[in-house]
Amino acid sequence: MANRPAPPLVLRDGDREELERWTRSSTVPASAAKRARIVLLAADGVANARIAELTDVTANTVLSWRGRYEERGLRGLGDLPRPGRPRELDHRTIVAETLRPPPKKLGVTHWSTRLLGERLKVSNGTIARAWRAYGIKPWKAESFRFSTDPELVGKVTDICGLYLAPPQNAIVLCVDEKSQIQALDRTVPILPMQEGRIERRSHDYYRHGTSTLFAALDIATGQVTASLKKRHRHQDFLAFLAFLRQIERTYRDVVDEAGDPVELHLVMDNYAAHKHANVRGWLAQHPRFVVHFTPTHASWMNLVEVWFGIVERQAIRRGVFKSVRDLNAKIRAFIDGWNDRSHSFVWTKTADQILAKANRSTTSNPRH
Numbered sequence: 001m002a003n004r005p006a007p008p009l010v011l012r013d014g015d016r017e018e019l020e021r022w023t024r025s026s027t028v029p030a031s032a033a034k035r036a037r038i039v040l041l042a043a044d045g046v047a048n049a050r051i052a053e054l055t056d057v058t059a060n061t062v063l064s065w066r067g068r069y070e071e072r073g074l075r076g077l078g079d080l081p082r083p084g085r086p087r088e089l090d091h092r093t094i095v096a097e098t099l100r101p102p103p104k105k106l107g108v109t110h111w112s113t114r115l116l117g118e119r120l121k122v123s124n125g126t127i128a129r130a131w132r133a134y135g136i137k138p139w140k141a142e143s144f145r146f147s148t149d150p151e152l153v154g155k156v157t158d159i160c161g162l163y164l165a166p167p168q169n170a171i172v173l174c175v176d177e178k179s180q181i182q183a184l185d186r187t188v189p190i191l192p193m194q195e196g197r198i199e200r201r202s203h204d205y206y207r208h209g210t211s212t213l214f215a216a217l218d219i220a221t222g223q224v225t226a227s228l229k230k231r232h233r234h235q236d237f238l239a240f241l242a243f244l245r246q247i248e249r250t251y252r253d254v255v256d257e258a259g260d261p262v263e264l265h266l267v268m269d270n271y272a273a274h275k276h277a278n279v280r281g282w283l284a285q286h287p288r289f290v291v292h293f294t295p296t297h298a299s300w301m302n303l304v305e306v307w308f309g310i311v312e313r314q315a316i317r318r319g320v321f322k323s324v325r326d327l328n329a330k331i332r333a334f335i336d337g338w339n340d341r342s343h344s345f346v347w348t349k350t351a352d353q354i355l356a357k358a359n360r361s362t363t364s365n366p367r368h
Contacts, residue, residue, distance in 0.1 A: 009042035009066055012073050016043070019074075035077045038065045089122055094130035098138060110138040147358060149296035156351050156358070159292055159301050162265060163219065163347035169256040170263040170290075173225075173247065174217045174304035177240070177271075178311070183208040183327035186320055199318070209324040213311070213331060214243040216266075217304040222342030224307065225250045226335050228328045237276035244282060244289075265290045269299040298358075303345045310338075 011019075022028045022036035034055055041051045042062070052059045068076035098116060102108050106115065113124035113131070120127075131137065149155065166172050184205045191200040209230070216225040227243050247264065254262050268274045270293055283289050294301045315334040321327040 005045070005047040006042070006066070008045040009039060009069065011039070011043050015074060016040070031079075032077065035065050038062055039069050039077070042066050042069075089120060089126070091130040091133050094120065094122075094127060095134045095136055098127075098131065098136055112138070145297050147295045147297045149298070152295045152298075152358065153351075153355060155293060155295045156298075156301070156354050159267060159294060160347070160349065160351040160354065162267065162292060163303070164350070166220065167263065167265065170265055171251065171254065172219050172265045172267065174219060174267045174302050174307075175243075175247070176215065176269060176299070176302055176304045176308070177243075178213040178215070178308045179210075181211045181213060181316060181327065181331075183211065183321040183324045184319075185322055190320060201318075208321060208327075211324050211327050211331070212239070213308075214239070215304055215307065216243075216247050217307050217345065219303055219345045219347075222344055223339050224335055224342070226332075228331060230324055230328075237273040237279050240273045240276075241279060241282055244279070248286060248289075261288050263288050263290055265292060267292050267294065267302050267304075269294050269302055270296055303347065306345065 019036040019040050023033050023040070025033070028036075034057070038051055038055055038057070038061075041054060042048070046054070048059050048062045048066075051062045055062075065077065070076075094116070097120060098111050102111055102115065108115065113127040117124040117127045162172055185208060186202045187204045187206065188202045191197075193199040212229045214227040214229070218224075225247055227246055229239050247266075251264055252261070256262050266289060268291060273279065274293075283291060299305060311331070311334060315331060319327075319330060321330065
């Protein structure tokens with residue numbers, strides 16, 4: 001007669017949600033996620049033998065983690081102290097040494113496991129385990145930049161208000177240019193994707209010139225008005241003026257209920273061509289255009305940058321272009337397709353949320 005399956009494991013209050021979080025999290029170790037899955041399956045009444053099959057462990061392992069959870073709850077799913085000789089150097093000492101800069105005589109900017117291991121007379125594996133335990137990653141570095149704009153608060157508040165509560169009878173357009181788009185052609189034909197194989201391409205390429213993409217994104221509809229130039233001219237503002245005239249023609253017939261042309265609110269960065277005297281003069285002659293500048297070093301607040309990222313990923317990065325004309329034609333084809341399937345761009349952060357992170361740390365130095 002077959003043995004009866006073990007009764008379902010009874011979970012403590014709130015443990016199911018935490019265990020399910022372990023199975024979904026990318027930061028929880030794989031071993032802990034597997035233990036959580038074992039306990040959850042046991043709580044659902046799945047037989048131990050079946051749990052062993054589903055989690056690729058032995059039945060004894062399933063029984064062990066069931067028992068550990070019954071005795072100590074979530075704490076029982078952690079690793080027990082390993083047997084053997086005690087550590088001669090604890091992790092805190094290793095981390096403390098890691099946080100000190102290496103000696104100048106080594107000529108390195110940061111520690112490696114082998115360099116630090118030689119200094120502390122331990123194995124590089126010991127160093128690696130200490131770094132993992134404390135989340136130390138000396139080989140990585142990130143950059144940041146604080147805005148030095150004296151009108152930071154006002155500009156952030158203005159643009160966030162424009163995105164979150166657009167004016168009545170007005171269109172909000174995010175305007176910018178993506179320059180130096182290279183027309184790259186591979187030296188050999190691309191090998192297309194096949195079953196079991198990803199697309200492959202040669203590392204080397206031919207350059208056939210560059211193009212500049214001007215774009216105005218209507219955040220309410222996602223529609224894009226665009227223009228392509230073969231290259232940036234010596235006087236960049238001339239190309240930008242031509243694009244402003246194109247925007248004016250595109251929205252010339254858009255009127256409000258009274259038959260008056262709707263206002264066009266332009267969100268732009270602080271590029272010199274956008275503030276040229278000729279550009280300011282043209283805008284003064286066209287009062288329906290209202291300009292909103294992003295803060296210095298905060299062009300990420302311009303939503304057209306998000307759209308430029310989409311163009312780069314979906315049409316340019318993996319494209320093959322025989323000439324600048326070919327590049328421009330394929331970008332125009334993408335824009336036409338985009339406008340057929342466009343969607344609104346929704347801004348979610350308030351000005352207060354942004355400014356709470358934008359306050360400069362007292363240790364930063366924008367001049368370095």
